[in-house]
Amino acid sequence: MDEIGAILAARRELGNRDQGAVLATVVHVRGSAYRRPGARMLILPDGRRIGAISGGCLEGDVAKKAWWFTADGRPSVRVYDTSSDEDAVWEFGLGCNGEIQVLLERLSTPAVQESLEFMETCRQSTGGVTAVVIRSQPLSGFSVGDRLHWSPDGGIRGGVPQRWPDLAAHVDETVRERRSRLVGLAGCEVFVEWIAPPQRLVIFGAGHDAIPVASLAKQLGWAVTVVDGRPAYATPARFPLADRVVVMRPENPLSGVAIGKETAVVMMTHNYIQDGRLLREILAARPRYLGMLGPANRADRLLHELGISRESVDVHAPIGLDIGATTPEGIALSIISEIQAELAGRPGMKLRHRRSSIHAPAIEAGTAQGLPLPDAERPVCEIGQLEQA
Structure with a gap:
């Protein structure tokens, strides 16, 4: 079973016993990283993990602190910078030479439940698009975790489309290219994700x-x-x-x-x-x-x-x-x-003969400027102090 399928199956199995479970989603990658935007990991109340958001270097730290980061019930975005040459980066098994942004959300929240139900629908049809706010200005009217979902039949769930100016064109591009992207809008930054059905x-x-x-x-x-x-x-x-x-x-x-x-x-x-x-x-x-x-x-x-x-x-x-x-x-x-x-669309050759990046760079469409993550959202460590955060 694939990662998303396993997460959806675990959600069904948990039923009403999902209190404390946290869903971690990679929403942006800059530089080199093992996983790409859209990778997910479900952290169960008993500490078990389903899925992965890296090659193994971040999972333990994220799982250990996910409940703390979301203790108030609100979504939290964490930034892990693995590009440093400092010894601490290698000590903690990092050194992928990239920056990874991870959205953490309590599984029991209505927005996450609706999002996973939408994924179930997409996997049984021809796909769909979901958009989630990952950064916002205080007076923008948006909050981290706000969502909209576009179904293959043109249906929209999760909010009022008029609140999301200029997003329709990015959704069309996402559907056409079958590629997720980070989009900067007025006062917020949005992860627009293509939800593909199984091949x-x-x-x-x-x-x-x-x-x-x-x-x-x-x-x-x-x-x-x-x-x-x-x-x-x-x-x-x-x-x-x-x-x-x-x-x-x-x-x-x-x-x-x-x-x-x-x-x-x-x-x-x-x-x-x-x-x-x-x-x-x-x-x-x-x-x-x-x-x-x-x-x-x-x-x-x-x-x-x-x-x-x-x-x-x-x-x-x-x-x-x-x-x-x-x-x-x-x-x-x-x-x-x-x-x-x-x-x-790859030739199936040896990767050591490839002269360009293994992964296509993440798409950033008009990334919003001046939207630093709140201090409470950014890791104290910027990696070296992960264990002390």
């Missing part, structure tokens, strides 16, 4: 080699559907982690299978005739990614028999990255890695 993966073929593909995809939090025409193979018992297991009907192979423009499709049926029937219909659905198991000449022959030129379609065949995989598990890693690279 959808459809696997045609329920053989032994499809099991690790489905398993690895679920570890990434993807929504996985497995399709096969053999009832003995297409069973939940063989694919316990899959969201759906569908027995394919020969006369209508895509019946009950949703393939949209953001869907990734893997064909691994090991059945040439069946692949021929499937391929035309899958191509007509125009998925985001289509990969086929087997050598390149097999795919070329299938396309030729359908009267389709290889150059006119984007079919990954043979599927996967060249990592020398020979086992079903290794081949699954190769397949999922290629899909991830394709979805991210």
Whole structure:
């Protein structure tokens, strides 16, 4: 299960016993950091943590002090500066060379409950946008934690849109680019976040080699559907982690299978005739990614028999990255890695050969000036004194 899914599941399990639980959200990153804006960690009343906001260097300190920072029930933004060369930074396991802003909120507050309910809705649809104030001037009329939510159907929840001047254009950009951003408005600074639905993966073929593909995809939090025409193979018992297991009907192979423009499709049926029937219909659905198991000449022959030129379609065949995989598990890693690279628009090369930053810089759109965090909100330490804060 992915991070957000695990947090939402924990919230449902807690029910009315969530008093004292704190939700930590990375709302801005400047410089290098392990996690990006939108990363979350839920700190349960018994001290357990679900999710992560760094590579492990901040979680302990944040978890230990989260209840104190939010003791009055109000949200709090903490700033962790890991860019210092001081020995204390390295002593506490930091040194990521960046600044991380973390929003802390009590899980029991109505605003947070509504926000998580909105996330549930987004994950079951095509996504959405949420905006939360992280800094504000005293007379701005805004408070840290104020929110608005934009649903895919155009619905707005959480407040009065007229109070958020000029925000609509930033929301449109966020939806179009599928990227979160920090926005400066009159008297406040707002984290505008794209809430993405889980990546959808459809696997045609329920053989032994499809099991690790489905398993690895679920570890990434993807929504996985497995399709096969053999009832003995297409069973939940063989694919316990899959969201759906569908027995394919020969006369209508895509019946009950949703393939949209953001869907990734893997064909691994090991059945040439069946692949021929499937391929035309899958191509007509125009998925985001289509990969086929087997050598390149097999795919070329299938396309030729359908009267389709290889150059006119984007079919990954043979599927996967060249990592020398020979086992079903290794081949699954190769397949999922290629899909991830394709979805991210990356070449799938070694990071040590990359000449630019690993992560795209955080978007700052007209960041508001003159909005320092109140003294009570800024860590006493600026890192070195974390343990004394």
